[in-house]
Amino acid sequence: MITLRTKAEARAHVMAARAAGRTVGLVPTMGAFHAGHHALMDAARESCGEVVVSLFVNPAQFDEASDLAAYPRSEARDAAEAEALGVDVLFAPAAEEVYPEGFATSVRVDGLGDVFEGAERGPGHFAGVCTVVAKLLNVVAPDLAFFGQKDAQQVAVLRRMVADLDIPVELRIVPTVREPDGLALSSRNVRLAPAERARAVALSEGLRAAEAAIAAGEDDPALVRGAAVAAMAEHDVEPEYLALVDPDSFSELDRIDGRVLVAVAARVGQTRLIDNALVEGSDPFWQRNEVTPVATPAQRASTTTKES
Ligand code: AMP
Numbered sequence: 227m228i229t230l231r232t233k234a235e236a237r238a239h240v241m242a243a244r245a246a247g248r249t250v251g252l253v254p255t256m257g258a259f260h261a262g263h264h265a266l267m268d269a270a271r272e273s274c275g276e277v278v279v280s281l282f283v284n285p286a287q288f289d290e291a292s293d294l295a296a297y298p299r300s301e302a303r304d305a306a307e308a309e310a311l312g313v314d315v316l317f318a319p320a321a322e323e324v325y326p327e328g329f330a331t332s333v334r335v336d337g338l339g340d341v342f343e344g345a346e347r348g349p350g351h352f353a354g355v356c357t358v359v360a361k362l363l364n365v366v367a368p369d370l371a372f373f374g375q376k377d378a379q380q381v382a383v384l385r386r387m388v389a390d391l392d393i394p395v396e397l398r399i400v401p402t403v404r405e406p407d408g409l410a411l412s413s414r415n416v417r418l419a420p421a422e423r424a425r426a427v428a429l430s431e432g433l434r435a436a437e438a439a440i441a442a443g444e445d446d447p448a449l450v451r452g453a454a455v456a457a458m459a460e461h462d463v464e465p466e467y468l469a470l471v472d473p474d475s476f477s478e479l480d481r482i483d484g485r486v487l488v489a490v491a492a493r494v495g496q497t498r499l500i501d502n503a504l505v506e507g508s509d510p511f512w513q514r515n516e517v518t519p520v521a522t523p524a525q526r527a528s529t530t531t532k533e534s
Contacts, residue, residue, distance in 0.1 A: 257282075282358065
């Protein structure tokens with residue numbers, strides 16, 4: 227694996243790979259790798275001859291300076307893990323390389339980028355995400371780009387951007403990787419104190435309760451939501467939002483009839499966590515994860531929870 231720091235080097239490297247007939251895959255990340263990132267890299271390795279992982283903690287998408295400052299950074303460890311997974315290129319540019327003097331352009335997805343995460347984290351959040359991803363797609367020009375279902379609204383926003391701007395790339399979405407007790411892996415989980423880590427299971431438990439209610443035939447979103455909020459309350463966690471939405475438009479549903487995304491955000495202590503479940507049939511979200519399957523309640527009772 228080679229580490230490249232400049233856009234010119236990355237562009238030249240990928241052009242050579244493409245000229246040699248290799249399919250190029252891009253995995254955009256902000257580093258502090260965990261098994262969720264590994265799953266994206268594995269998926270890219272499986273379907274691409276040349277795998278580029280970008281590592282850039284994007285200041286433009288952080289609404290709070292303290293959140294940006296506290297964001298975990300571990301490039302040396304990340305590079306070793308990416309290399310072990312067979313990644314070809316780690317593209318790790320400095321902020322000045324991405325946003326040079328005079329930078330003034332922003333990519334915004336109206337509507338979809340303003341609700342839920344966009345509303346909670348501020349209007350700049352998804353504009354920051356879209357701008358940096360558009361730039362990465364322009365620099366690397368991958369055939370395929372890999373993103374996690376963990377950030378479901380980011381997926382919807384990026385799909386919209388790629389379609390609207392005619393960017394010639396196929397997005398591949400990888401299922402959420404979870405801890406054995408259901409907590410979705412996140413770089414932020416390391417900030418949870420042990421008691422908070424125990425309570426953080428509230429989010430996936432809320433999603434399970436919602437999915438169970440839907441599976442039992444409940445088609446009223448308010449009642450499904452009530453079941454999910456009650457399950458979260460058992461862990462003393464109140465959602466910032468918990469909504470049943472259309473997975474593409476993120477508009478709230480009046481009635482459940484077909485595909486539904488249950489999206490949740492909550493603070494556990496000072497740490498803000500998000501999770502979601504895509505319910506589209508008889509296949510429960512927690513069994514769809516092939517990398518770290520969520521244990522059944524009986525298995526959970528007999529295992530100790532692993533800290534990420
Ligand atoms: P980040 O470094 O947090 O920006 O995440 C980089 C990519 O990894 C994004 O596409 C995320 O959606 C994805 N990702 C983060 N957590 C998980 C997870 N638990 N399972 C699968 N993908 C994830």
